[in-house]
Amino acid sequence: MTTPDHQSPESQPPVSTAKDRIYRSPMALVGGVLLLLVVGWLGFDALSQGHGRAPWLALAGMILIVPLVIAFTLRPAVFAGEDRLRIRNPFRVIGLPWGEVASLRSGYSNEVVAKSGRKYQLWSVPVSLRARKKAEMRKTRAAAEAAGGGGPARRGLGGLGAFGGTGGTGATGAPAGPSRADTDQVMDELRELLQRRGDAETAQGEVTVRWAYEVIAPTLAGAVLLAILLATK
Known part of the structure; x- marks a missing residue:
């Protein structure tokens, strides 16, 4: 008892x-x-x-x-846990349980939209249009190589991307880097966490904002x- x-x-x-x-x-x-x-x-x-x-x-x-x-x-930093997302921006710290997150949007900036309609920008995950263009070019070139039967094998050196992605050249001679920009990959990971943990009992609560x-x-x-x-x- x-x-x-x-x-x-x-x-x-x-x-x-x-x-x-x-x-x-x-x-x-x-x-x-x-x-x-x-x-x-x-x-x-x-x-x-x-x-x-x-x-x-x-x-x-x-x-x-x-x-x-x-x-x-x-x-600026973003802390993504199993139960909540904590956003540390220049002048505010926002805590959002996954149950209160409506969506994660990527446009000219990356932002979180709460179920209340409030939007919070992710300062530490900036959008790079140049990185997006380079990733799209890699994807297009890889598709063209695959459609054309590939080319001569080449050996390349990998490089570290801004958020941990790797680059270099693959066996077909096309750049072997990620097919998406580094910050877009970060947003994909956050969306996966939202989809997996959004309905969890421990991921519910209220949005907090601290100056x-x-x-x-x-x-x-x-x-x-x-x-x-x-x-x-």
Whole structure:
């Protein structure tokens, strides 16, 4: 007999132990690190070598710029778990149980549409029209090679795509990369998760939205300080 304060193991809901799939843009990460290095180099040089108001202006500029660089390059990520999708955008964190996701759309941007009709953009999974065009060209060339009986075998080197896809040349001489752009493959994986987990009992709940005050607060502080310094020449 169990007490009212405890549940038997059989009556407790199953807990998912699977790790979330994390999707981030490698190009954004590299660009963010380079920008931070440049801002840090220029800022600390002005702080140490500047005269008069220059160090204060440099400090205010760094307080304003660094959070923005982090917000738009290093921060964005998508965490796809068995029960929910968590979207970390520059200024917000959105949590959507799979049961509340109506669809995942890909156009000029990738976005999630909730059942309430609200749309949330996936900043860390940007659309690349150039990558789509290259993937379509690979697909068309492979189909043409197959229809023509193939060509001479060639040996190629594979390359790592933006989200982990491989490239190179296949035995027919046509590029052996994926037939879809990397970000489109990410969206396919998310749609597969939605289809598989959308009706699960543990994947139900409410959509949550949290503002990233850890980014907004220092950005506003830097902007206010810079405005005061510029206004009091």
